[in-house]
Amino acid sequence: MDVSIRDLGKIYTSRGGGRVVALQDVTTTIHRGEFVTLVGPSGCGKSTLLDIIAGLTPKSSGEVTLGGAHVQYGRPSRAVGLVFQKPVLLPWRTALENVYLPAQLGETPASRSSESELKARAASLLELVGLGTFTEKYPWELSGGMQHRVSIARALLLEAEVMCMDEPFAALDEFTREQMHVELLKLWNEKEFTGIFVTHNIFESAFLSDRVLVMTPRPGKIVAEVDIDLPRPRTKEMIGTTGFSENVRRIRDVMAEHWTG
């Protein structure tokens, strides 16, 4: 489903009455099946924008629609899957039980009849992210990369059409991160969700995206859109090519033009 954002604004009011403009006049449309990255320095409002799309933070002005339906604060849509910077797994649940968690929540949790079907689905998602033999392991028995795979599988359990990812791989080591990039794109290709990915890493944004939305802070806004002209599927080998460097340079140039640290 399309994600449409129009004239979106967000103002935080501090306790002392000071106002911080986190987002100003943000307008863009993310098309169905597209993979878009929000890239920018700290404080540019990219995480706030993601939270508003996910219904976790109230907006101050403007509107956000998912497939035509207005996003309401406090009523997160089941069509949106969220992946956080930390994997946020519950330590008393196995990998399988963590992936199954979304089915047990909400006003209408899974009934007994759909339970086994959803459990099977959770297991096949773990298989898909390469953890088929780890379903009964607890989070502390898994590596950092594996934990992130579990959290991605969890976000996919209820057939999310839009995946919102808030710097999910920022805490991983370089090698694991590159591996996760390739696997994430494989999942995206297979599940055909719309990807919205937040990062402050320009290389990451270039590698993953169809389109990079460059944001700058004070006030947080989208200053430019950069189309990435690399072929799909993306491979690790592309990282060293001049084509890749060219795309990275374009993002950098736009950033330099609008922002001076």
Place this chain on the structure above:
Amino acid sequence: MTTPTETELMAEAADVDGGSRWLSASKTVAIQVGMLAAVLGLWEALTASGIIPHYLLPRASEVLTTLWADLVDIVTGGPMWTHFYTTLIEILLGFTFSVVIGVAIGALMAEFAPVQRAAYPYVVAANATPRIAFAPLIVIWFGFDYASKVVMAVAIAVFPVIVNTMAGLAATDRDDIRLMRSLGATRSQLLWRVRIPTALPYLFAGFETAMLFSAVGAVIGEFMAGNAGLGYVTLLAQELFRLDDAFSAIALLSVQGFLLHRLVVVARKRLVFWQADTGSPW
């Protein structure tokens, strides 16, 4: 990436860890037993040689002989069994009431901010009040029987439960709450699926302290009034200058408290299995 070799390696690594932990466990036990033997040996040397006169401290060997006789008495259902059993029941009742009342008050304060704001200073003040000062009143109000001992035990042991329940229910990670909200969790789903499991380690820390405090409270209760229990035996033996009997009863109280505390620890390890072990062999 998930080849069987990796799984095997992980399992093997776990085995090695377990093996070394077991080795250090038996070593630890040896050190602990050695320390006890050293203290008893020193005690025996100081008393047998007359450096410490007998009317101040009985010989360690005398205490051990009495302790053995008391243990036989307990096992065969003699008078010491009645004392042992009486104190045991007092401690367990004190602990149970402390848990029920403490969790209720703690949860109420954690859930309703106004309640917490209104009541917290008084909870702290009550905890700082020497409960022993109420001893005569407690006897007048609750009599010479079990009730006064249990009340004294609860008066001391309820506080760690209250404080830990509050802390535990407030300990849920912000990210966990964000995740649950993003998945549309209701308030009760958040409570049962995340906040209560998160609070469990805190609750058990409170329960462990409550068990020990309850044991102290029961003995204070027996000191106040009554004619049964290991605390009563200790008091009576000291009044009669039968110090070996007093030491034996005190040792029994220690062992009793230790075992009851272990019971809570074992329950914690079962229920809060995801928490890293402290490495203690017990």
